[in-house]
Amino acid sequence: MIKRELDEKLIQQLKEKMDEGLLPQWVITDPDIYELEKEKVFSKTWQFLAHETELKEPGNYVTRWMVNDPILLVKDSKGEIKAYLNSCTHRGTQLCTADRGKKKTFSCPYHGWSYNLDGKLIGIVAGNKVYGEEMCKDKWGLRKVPRLESYQGMIFGCLDPEAESLEDYLGEMKWYFDMMLGRSDGGMEVIGLPQRWVAKANWKSTAENFAADPYHVQTTHRSTVEMGISPEDPLYAGYGHQVVMKNAHGINVITSKTGRSRTEFQGMPKEMWPMFQRNLSPEQADILERVTVFVGGVYPNLSFVSPVHGTEGHLHNYLNFRVWRPLGPDKVEVWCWFMIDKAAPEEYKADAYRGYLGSFGPTGTLEQDDTETWARIVEVSGASMMRDKELNYNNLSNYLMGFSHVKQDESFPGPGVAYPTTYCDALARRMHEHWLELLTVETSVKEETK
Amino acid sequence: MIKRELDEKLIQQLKEKMDEGLLPQWVITDPDIYELEKEKVFSKTWQFLAHETELKEPGNYVTRWMVNDPILLVKDSKGEIKAYLNSCTHRGTQLCTADRGKKKTFSCPYHGWSYNLDGKLIGIVAGNKVYGEEMCKDKWGLRKVPRLESYQGMIFGCLDPEAESLEDYLGEMKWYFDMMLGRSDGGMEVIGLPQRWVAKANWKSTAENFAADPYHVQTTHRSTVEMGISPEDPLYAGYGHQVVMKNAHGINVITSKTGRSRTEFQGMPKEMWPMFQRNLSPEQADILERVTVFVGGVYPNLSFVSPVHGTEGHLHNYLNFRVWRPLGPDKVEVWCWFMIDKAAPEEYKADAYRGYLGSFGPTGTLEQDDTETWARIVEVSGASMMRDKELNYNNLSNYLMGFSHVKQDESFPGPGVAYPTTYCDALARRMHEHWLELLTVETSVKEETK
Amino acid sequence: MIKRELDEKLIQQLKEKMDEGLLPQWVITDPDIYELEKEKVFSKTWQFLAHETELKEPGNYVTRWMVNDPILLVKDSKGEIKAYLNSCTHRGTQLCTADRGKKKTFSCPYHGWSYNLDGKLIGIVAGNKVYGEEMCKDKWGLRKVPRLESYQGMIFGCLDPEAESLEDYLGEMKWYFDMMLGRSDGGMEVIGLPQRWVAKANWKSTAENFAADPYHVQTTHRSTVEMGISPEDPLYAGYGHQVVMKNAHGINVITSKTGRSRTEFQGMPKEMWPMFQRNLSPEQADILERVTVFVGGVYPNLSFVSPVHGTEGHLHNYLNFRVWRPLGPDKVEVWCWFMIDKAAPEEYKADAYRGYLGSFGPTGTLEQDDTETWARIVEVSGASMMRDKELNYNNLSNYLMGFSHVKQDESFPGPGVAYPTTYCDALARRMHEHWLELLTVETSVKEETK
Amino acid sequence: MSNEVKAHVSLEVKDQITNLLYQEAYFLDNRMYKEWLELLTDDIKYKMPLRETVEGVNIDNISVDSAFYEETKASLRTRVNRLYTKSAWVENPATRQRHFITNVVVEAGDHEDEYKVRSYFLYKRSRGSTTDLEEMFGQRNDVVRNVDGEWKVCSRTIIPDQAVITTMNMSMFL
Amino acid sequence: MSNEVKAHVSLEVKDQITNLLYQEAYFLDNRMYKEWLELLTDDIKYKMPLRETVEGVNIDNISVDSAFYEETKASLRTRVNRLYTKSAWVENPATRQRHFITNVVVEAGDHEDEYKVRSYFLYKRSRGSTTDLEEMFGQRNDVVRNVDGEWKVCSRTIIPDQAVITTMNMSMFL
Amino acid sequence: MSNEVKAHVSLEVKDQITNLLYQEAYFLDNRMYKEWLELLTDDIKYKMPLRETVEGVNIDNISVDSAFYEETKASLRTRVNRLYTKSAWVENPATRQRHFITNVVVEAGDHEDEYKVRSYFLYKRSRGSTTDLEEMFGQRNDVVRNVDGEWKVCSRTIIPDQAVITTMNMSMFL
Ligand code: FES
Ligand code: FES
Ligand code: FES
Ligand SMILES: [Fe+3]
Ligand SMILES: [Fe+3]
Numbered sequence A, B, C: 001m002i003k004r005e006l007d008e009k010l011i012q013q014l015k016e017k018m019d020e021g022l023l024p025q026w027v028i029t030d031p032d033i034y035e036l037e038k039e040k041v042f043s044k045t046w047q048f049l050a051h052e053t054e055l056k057e058p059g060n061y062v063t064r065w066m067v068n069d070p071i072l073l074v075k076d077s078k079g080e081i082k083a084y085l086n087s088c089t090h091r092g093t094q095l096c097t098a099d100r101g102k103k104k105t106f107s108c109p110y111h112g113w114s115y116n117l118d119g120k121l122i123g124i125v126a127g128n129k130v131y132g133e134e135m136c137k138d139k140w141g142l143r144k145v146p147r148l149e150s151y152q153g154m155i156f157g158c159l160d161p162e163a164e165s166l167e168d169y170l171g172e173m174k175w176y177f178d179m180m181l182g183r184s185d186g187g188m189e190v191i192g193l194p195q196r197w198v199a200k201a202n203w204k205s206t207a208e209n210f211a212a213d214p215y216h217v218q219t220t221h222r223s224t225v226e227m228g229i230s231p232e233d234p235l236y237a238g239y240g241h242q243v244v245m246k247n248a249h250g251i252n253v254i255t256s257k258t259g260r261s262r263t264e265f266q267g268m269p270k271e272m273w274p275m276f277q278r279n280l281s282p283e284q285a286d287i288l289e290r291v292t293v294f295v296g297g298v299y300p301n302l303s304f305v306s307p308v309h310g311t312e313g314h315l316h317n318y319l320n321f322r323v324w325r326p327l328g329p330d331k332v333e334v335w336c337w338f339m340i341d342k343a344a345p346e347e348y349k350a351d352a353y354r355g356y357l358g359s360f361g362p363t364g365t366l367e368q369d370d371t372e373t374w375a376r377i378v379e380v381s382g383a384s385m386m387r388d389k390e391l392n393y394n395n396l397s398n399y400l401m402g403f404s405h406v407k408q409d410e411s412f413p414g415p416g417v418a419y420p421t422t423y424c425d426a427l428a429r430r431m432h433e434h435w436l437e438l439l440t441v442e443t444s445v446k447e448e449t450k
Numbered sequence D, E, F: 001m002s003n004e005v006k007a008h009v010s011l012e013v014k015d016q017i018t019n020l021l022y023q024e025a026y027f028l029d030n031r032m033y034k035e036w037l038e039l040l041t042d043d044i045k046y047k048m049p050l051r052e053t054v055e056g057v058n059i060d061n062i063s064v065d066s067a068f069y070e071e072t073k074a075s076l077r078t079r080v081n082r083l084y085t086k087s088a089w090v091e092n093p094a095t096r097q098r099h100f101i102t103n104v105v106v107e108a109g110d111h112e113d114e115y116k117v118r119s120y121f122l123y124k125r126s127r128g129s130t131t132d133l134e135e136m137f138g139q140r141n142d143v144v145r146n147v148d149g150e151w152k153v154c155s156r157t158i159i160p161d162q163a164v165i166t167t168m169n170m171s172m173f174l
């Protein structure tokens, strides 16, 4: 009932500054902005829910969240995956609080209404005796998530029935998903449950940090340099390409000074290489052969990294997907999935998993230092000198890296606009511009609640 | 200074849906709605403060809360009960932080101003020396709660000086209070302090759950069925009458399939039955003889239950009153009183108290399962699909039980509109309609702060 | 984006009531008022940051806060003290999280940008390789706190570039600072770090309690009377003068019934007295000789006390400065500094420090009881009867002490308006009037964000 | 309990009794409620009074006329059995509970096979995917008895340190 | 304290010293401050330094120039006596306090009747009807001495784990 | 661990093993990570599985296919060495950590020089000048071994009590 909106003046100011490669700092954790984001970003865009391998058999289910919407994701009797609001239609009670499981019927602990895997309301205690004809069972099935689509086994949901299709939304990113997720026969599989923890951070910062900021590696993760794991050359994470795509998706293809990783195909077992070549286009295979790290994101809050860890002879590669679920302007619940090629040897999978635990996720030594910088951003973001909307204090974040002099590399074979270095703020700028576009779209909802 | 109000469009929408037996879910924990409720519901209606037996002698006091207003309830030298804002008039300091006690003077720890049981400011340290004539002591006594009235020993307060009298406010409920509270010579007495704990819940849900929803018993409390304590028949809590009264008060008179409880007079000692008959009208006595459970509420946030527990030969009945004190949109401080007939044998009282602890209150096995469902409602209530004010997601709670086909039972002897079953949403609908009426009354306060 | 402002009607009401010596209670912890205070009080006034003795050598730094603005205070190579927003200009990361230390360069853990003591951006990792000419290093130095000035070693900062100079702001208070801080050769020194803890309180209440309310001593600190440490005479803290100054600063010069303390020069070592007389004007020396306690404050949130503790033969005096840093409407982070004359004997300093620990700060027995009253004010401040803006409930705090009958004592030698008693609400009234003046100044910022 | 620490309880006995308290906690924290019940004598007195806020110095603030628990072995068994049904929703899905038992002091009791035991408890609970951790803490005054070589609790009084309980319910045993 | 755990402290002594710490906690948690005072020697050194946030590796972050407590038996007695007056508002109505003492390690001291004792404390407090629970935690380095057969604390250094204290005051002893 | 408390572990052994756990905590809480590492055998199995929310009665809710830690001595050494670099920002400035170890139960192990040890942990952390205190808690199932007269941990399984971790990271060892 309180009206929240960006007034024209602020919109203009934000546009102008972004055009100069600058972002006013007051937007990061502004509470009103956060309310707008829930409505205009997260209720309109596609969000990652799960990977198909998390739901192997009919009756399998997992519970997930789209920001504050509890989602029940089930594989129905026909083997199709369905997504429902995890809330009983009778009075809204959360229907299932388990993380995962297998069942045929979901029944509510409050009054016992029960639903089958198709979301149909199949049981009302004493229904025939207590309800009249105005109670039309068919109208009271579980509420479907308006849109549910998947690509390369990645299941996404969207709360906007009018949204473009997932494939259109992913657009150019599909080519890179094919490369990362489609390289092996049988594709990728998720191992176990995603790790979950609550970081002190704003979702925009974590998404930018992961998808668009290889430049931070040389300092945030300098301990790996001190320990002789990473090269001294401060540019080491900058070699390769940053690719900016439609809808503010992006990827960094990090190679090395030589343009090639010290190991082919990210250190995956030699016997798998021919399979990669068979499943990929020559261009994709070539990139995969040369790359050291893939790191990027699907806007707004899905990020991924596919690194190489270990020492010669014991190199491991894996794919880590993570969702930044906002819990507030300064809180993010991180969901961290470990994925590996189904076709990889079991022992390799186990080693890769241990390698993952050492680097990413809450116990990962790389991620630990990221959490410190995320926190240091939100913990000072209440400062008047940063919140000031008149910008009297030069409270602007700097996105000038590669602003004017870094030009597109037309020779890069993949789709999207590729720049010949990953030390580049092009993707970050695109993400924030897109954010502003979404925030300033007038929605009918907005209109009417005024 | 921020203006909060329901715009016409939302009011219309709420009215229309309620007319169809539906309630938009966004209202449950909406923070702006909550602010309105504090102003338009809880500052206008009568709220339960204490029972007369909690203040036996002059000087006895208890401290209570009306939502956020700290109340000091004392028995003055004349034996009259007075209610004051528990706040020193000098600078607002909380005057007394003890739960209960006995004293003649309340003095403030900040500057030492002291007040007598009549709320008169009787002591100002060095007053004559430091204050001039503009300091008129009489004007600075403790602030009285604008209205304080009691019925059948139940003391209520109201913050609105213009409110109708408590007896008018209770209206038809008086007849049932007479039955429950007036059946024994000397009336009822409170044992000990009320139990207090903070539940994860919205006050509207707990009030509805208790006063208007016997239908939940068959599932929420199914463990009693599994244990053979309650009958298998899912309708078992539905036999009897639900009575809807003025001001959205209501009661459920639950009997059994036979129309009679398995035990007369709720298993109270036989020797007390003639006393009941003497103190009650024939109609009241008849109901009391046949009833298994009374459960209901006085709008907005007082609920009560009078059950029978135990096994043949060791049956116990008692009366449990509880106040749902809102601490926020998703938090309720529950105050739980145990009451029993003063005239009952001491040993019976002790047994009944133990029976109460086993069933209700924070350690009660029945109530424990209620707290889980209350929490499951608020924990998902932030969902966009539930908060959406355009109702694009069918985010409506269902109150269709008995909507069209259950007709009033004219033969029921008690006042109010009685329906011939307690599996009926009539009372819940009435409570929510009344809630909207209160929220949409234009108050002068509202006007002027615009 | 949500507009917060006091409407005309409320401003009028506040003015009227204050003119009668009354303050509506709803303003104490109103959340909208709090937002206004951050913008209109704390972004416009001078706030205490540190004492010069906390930064002895070039490279020494301390980190402080101006409400929510993190401040990095350093002594540069030339020995000048500089204050910066403790936030990296690149993306806003908090630059330094240590409490104090010594360094030549501050470098950011996120991307490694580094700054020298002059705030100059001196290091950008791979800068020349990754940034174009639009990246003008000189424009990206640390953001200076707009104003930084000091008086008698007391360093203050102000976020408003247009603010009057610190000396003008302190005005008449300088005379008293000279007396307290300038009495000894070499001035005062801070011992150790300030103690910090989070009290349940509103900053207006703590500032008033300390600077303007000797009247509370007789009750809040009555335990000292019970223990025979303080006199029985309830007026004991009232003897002396309360001085009200420009900008709502003020001081209470508490002597005793005789007009003189039981000990000269606050029990400082006899050998120091001639030094005091040499450094002070005759008027100042006379006050210092006779005073028992100085207690007062610099608006808005700096308070100080200079008491005498101990028993004859072992008397100690010290100077305690404290900042009330608001963390919310009902939370204050207290920063408590111990100061003593540099020229005092080391053993005396140590004894005085122990005396301080026994009286003030979180472990001080006097302060402990203050924290209880502060909490009792905010804990009930949510009451509708206190929040009511229509004043239906006489929800007014009383500032009538000395309202009409206490007249200025022209004979008092110090600047400011002196009243012949410290049991007087003159200073408290002035503080609240000044608060309203600040809140109702229309700022351009306000205008434009509407 | 008396103030000076009596020395005449052997370390072995003390160790065994401390183990009993830890074993209890382990059973409760691992949902082995029936096993827990076996550690209580059949005449167990299991009480938990309210704690109140009272004015004055040297006063008692343990309520004498109101309680959260006043249980016998029979009533505890009913509570325990309920937790094995399929519809005790408060514990299905099960919460994750932890009973930290510290400050254990053992003293000779009134009968030669009984000992008075004072312990402090810090109870923590995590539920579903919620991120707010619930807690309760206080003191327990027990009497333990040696029944045919097995130590069992024959009396327990649980003293909470709060006047207003902040766990969403009190489904836990302490 | 040295790193290898010395074995030469008898279990009896250890048991008695642990009991001393528990008894102390019990007195404090039950407002028996005068009894508590009796468990301290007359030459007790009772200190609590500030803890700071310091940059660097292998640095010390215990402040050497600032403190919360620097007490003698005399100054502690004054504090204790105050708590028995009618107007020590911070403890009247009394708060509900709990001192959880864990990780107790005992080592031979510098004198043959003295022992070095390291313990961890978790302090919890509940006040009036408020629902926010206060806490403080850290380490205590004590020296205890046997005085005519009674164990007493003759030196205590309390190391808090916070740079900013979050209890509304520090009226508690630790 | 089995339910009846086995008596055949000598108090001395129990005391030494308990000391080992306390010494570990002390090293971790005082940033002596290298000294801590010395208390683990070279074949240490250091695991921390996820804990999940599962429907049903008598079910297990310790995840068998997902973990936070799956470490060897080598991987732990890498983690420890990192904490001695100048750029392990998460611990520089160092946080203030505290490991409260309680409910220690010791039982004979599968080999004669090994013992099974169950303990509860309550971990607390304070960072910089922040006022929100982080915590984690749960159970540890260890196996300790006597290696040439020194007790060392040769196996540790840490069971957290949360499905969603609420510390901003898990840089701590448990
Ligand atoms: S709320 Fe689910 S059945 Fe009623
Ligand atoms: S506030 Fe109560 S006497 Fe001043
Ligand atoms: S934020 Fe500080 S260097 Fe990037
Ligand atoms: Fe990183
Ligand atoms: Fe119920």
Ligand SMILES: [Fe+3]
Binding pocket: C216, C217, C220, C221, C366, C367, C370
């Ligand atoms: Fe004071």
